[in-house]
Amino acid sequence: MSSPSSSPLCYSHDGEDKHPATEDGGDEPNGSPPPTPFSFKQFDIVSDYSDHHYADSNLFANCIGSDVSKKIMREWKILERNLPESIFVRAYEERIDLLRAVIVGPAGTPYHDGLFFFDLAFTSDYPNSPPMVYYHSYGLRLNPNLYEDGYVCLSLINTWDGKEEERWNPAISTVLQILISIQALVLNEKPYFNEPELEEEVEAEIYSDAYNKEAYLFCCKMMMRLMKNPPKNYEEFVKNYFGEKGKGILAACKAYSDGRVRVGRFNEKENSESESDDCNRAEVSAIFKALMEKMHRDLHAAFLLFCTI
Numbered sequence: 167m168s169s170p171s172s173s174p175l176c177y178s179h180d181g182e183d184k185h186p187a188t189e190d191g192g193d194e195p196n197g198s199p200p201p202t203p204f205s206f207k208q209f210d211i212v213s214d215y216s217d218h219h220y221a222d223s224n225l226f227a228n229c230i231g232s233d234v235s236k237k238i239m240r241e242w243k244i245l246e247r248n249l250p251e252s253i254f255v256r257a258y259e260e261r262i263d264l265l266r267a268v269i270v271g272p273a274g275t276p277y278h279d280g281l282f283f284f285d286l287a288f289t290s291d292y293p294n295s296p297p298m299v300y301y302h303s304y305g306l307r308l309n310p311n312l313y314e315d316g317y318v319c320l321s322l323i324n325t326w327d328g329k330e331e332e333r334w335n336p337a338i339s340t341v342l343q344i345l346i347s348i349q350a351l352v353l354n355e356k357p358y359f360n361e362p363e364l365e366e367e368v369e370a371e372i373y374s375d376a377y378n379k380e381a382y383l384f385c386c387k388m389m390m391r392l393m394k395n396p397p398k399n400y401e402e403f404v405k406n407y408f409g410e411k412g413k414g415i416l417a418a419c420k421a422y423s424d425g426r427v428r429v430g431r432f433n434e435k436e437n438s439e440s441e442s443d444d445c446n447r448a449e450v451s452a453i454f455k456a457l458m459e460k461m462h463r464d465l466h467a468a469f470l471l472f473c474t475i
Contacts, residue, residue: 206406208254209246212399215258218266219300219316220287234292238262241341253345256399263288265297265341268400269349276381276430277308277353279411279418280389281404283397284318284348286341296323296334297341304391308384310360311352322347355430357381378429379454382422386461389415393472409473416466423458425450 215221239262245255252270265286271277283302289295300316311319321328322344352360358370358377389408396404408415418432428448450458 206254206403208249208251209242209257210255211257211259213259214398215261215264217398218258218261218264219285219302220264220298221261223287234288234290235262237293238288244340244342248342250346250349253349254400254403255345266397266399267345268397268403269345269353271353271385272349273433274430275353275355276357276378277385278430278432279415280385281392281407282312282348282353283392283400284345286344293336293339296339297344299323299325299344302397304388304395306384306388306391308381308388309352309357311357318348318352320344320347320352375428375448379422382429383457383461386415386419386465390464390468393468405473408469412465412469412473416462416469419458419462419465422448423450423455423462425455 242257249255252272253267255265255267258264267284267286269282269284271280271282285300285302286297287300288297299318299320301312301318303312303314303316305314307314313319317325319326321332322334322339324334354360356374356378358374392404393408414434417434421427421432422429425448
């Protein structure tokens, strides 16, 4: 498998936000995000930050009332108005320097239907420096840019030496850009090529396909660990999310174990057990088939135990 180094990922500054917040924090028309299927607000303010990775860090001891706090409030407004339907953020009433976000794995990738949690912390020199970002890996390495120890390798937060225009820009960069960058550029269709200097050649595509299979298996393992130990303030969200998505996830496991569709390309509406698109079929080894079949059984048991499917 490829080395642990990561590619220069960034999010275009051109897409900062669709409805920029005003300096005085005034409301704008149509600013509220649409309701979610789980009646779980996309952005909300909560009180309990006890399990936040940066809870005891004191990176910004005297945040409230400072000039920087006004800039953080602007970030809150941008998030409240512009979050896509697949990202949910919690801010903290008594610790405005902290945020927590969950990103739903994008369709068409080996991360589809997974939940990916990140803790963010603003430092005292924000916005001159980007927020610190920690990934809740649950002990699994399923992407070249997301490490088991929680390290996130991304140009936009200055943890990868990308081009100058790809790095954090205090004048225009936002937390929203960070979250969308992770969702679109890190959790992508072919994460194997997140590694630097890898080209999409025939041999590399074979390795990429193998990486996707491993990534999906780890994604499923993380689902089970997440259901057992969901982050605070997201307990009901996790339960309801997997309660709704469980049947589709199990169907994907079955389709991948049978080789009816390549990992990442499962579509619940299109890939029924009786259908098979030859161009999307995949060769599966006996080992992968056995692992996926076991994963199907384990996930089914977990969904019955922790959710209602």
